[in-house]
Amino acid sequence: MFTVAIDGPAASGKGTISRAIAAHFGFAHLDTGLLYRATGRKTLDGTPALEAAQTLTAEDLQGDALRAPDVAQAASKVAAMPDVRKALVDFQRAFAARAGGAVLDGRDIGTVICPDAEVKLFVTASDDVRAERRWKELTFKGHKVSIEEVLADLRERDRRDSTRADAPMKAADDALQLDTTSLSIEEAVASAVKRIEARQAELAKL
Numbered sequence: 311m312f313t314v315a316i317d318g319p320a321a322s323g324k325g326t327i328s329r330a331i332a333a334h335f336g337f338a339h340l341d342t343g344l345l346y347r348a349t350g351r352k353t354l355d356g357t358p359a360l361e362a363a364q365t366l367t368a369e370d371l372q373g374d375a376l377r378a379p380d381v382a383q384a385a386s387k388v389a390a391m392p393d394v395r396k397a398l399v400d401f402q403r404a405f406a407a408r409a410g411g412a413v414l415d416g417r418d419i420g421t422v423i424c425p426d427a428e429v430k431l432f433v434t435a436s437d438d439v440r441a442e443r444r445w446k447e448l449t450f451k452g453h454k455v456s457i458e459e460v461l462a463d464l465r466e467r468d469r470r471d472s473t474r475a476d477a478p479m480k481a482a483d484d485a486l487q488l489d490t491t492s493l494s495i496e497e498a499v500a501s502a503v504k505r506i507e508a509r510q511a512e513l514a515k516l
């Protein structure tokens with residue numbers, strides 16, 4: 311078992327780095343934000359949050375609709391509810407324990423879900439760069455949003471995510487900080503790969 315925990319604020323590059331690492335090392339990847347997004351989306355249809363979290367299916371995690379800005383806000387609201395977080399813990403921990411290695415990205419992976427992860431990264435980027443990247447992504451997918459609206463959404467979610475009482479977003483003490491503000495995707499991925507290889511070499515010596 312080898313677990314990589316990747317946390318950080320919205321649109322910092324967690325998912326991009328996680329997918330590349332999973333492909334490079336042959337690890338399984340779980341985007342834990344999808345669990346909260348799928349739960350949040352069901353609440354928009356009137357399902358109570360806890361019931362939504364307890365009845366998630368693999369199908370609920372599919373589809374571009376989960377990337378919509380209103381779903382992101384709903385996700386951040388249900389993510390502040392301790393019962394909702396509790397309902398999603400076992401699934402995430404079981405995923406992390408897969409043979410062959412796993413990479414999970416989210417907000418509390420290195421601190422709460424996998425505190426013993428072999429590698430922990432906390433990915434950041436400036437607010438403006440994150441907003442621009444997410445704006446490009448949303449616009450490309452056909453969402454009509456301004457860059458100011460995207461920036462406001464990121465800031466509001468970051469504030470809610472980092473100030474909630476239960477499992478707030480924060481870097482684990484032993485996480486490596488990776489600021490992607492001035493890095494290309496290739497550079498950011500290379501830095502993460504280097505860190506993982508170094509850790510694998512360290513563990514092989516034990």
Ligand SMILES: Nc1ncnc2c1ncn2[C@@H]1O[C@H](COP(=O)(O)OP(=O)(O)O)[C@@H](O)[C@H]1O
Pocket residue numbers: 318319320321322323324325326327443444447490493494495496498
């Ligand atoms: N280092 C980078 N340089 C430029 N664009 C990036 C970089 N990392 C990610 N992106 C782009 O920024 C957007 C948000 O990245 P994503 O990985 O989805 O962030 P997160 O998972 O943290 O929300 C995506 O469109 C992605 O292609």
Ligand SMILES: Nc1ccn([C@@H]2O[C@H](COP(=O)(O)OP(=O)(O)O)[C@@H](O)[C@H]2O)c(=O)n1
Pocket residue numbers: 319320321322342343344346347382385386387389390415416417418419467468471
């Ligand atoms: N491990 C996690 C993952 C996501 N979340 C919540 O889910 C929301 C959406 O997460 P996400 O990772 O899909 O968001 P982006 O970084 O892609 O914008 C976040 O704003 C958090 O409120 C969480 O609380 N804990």
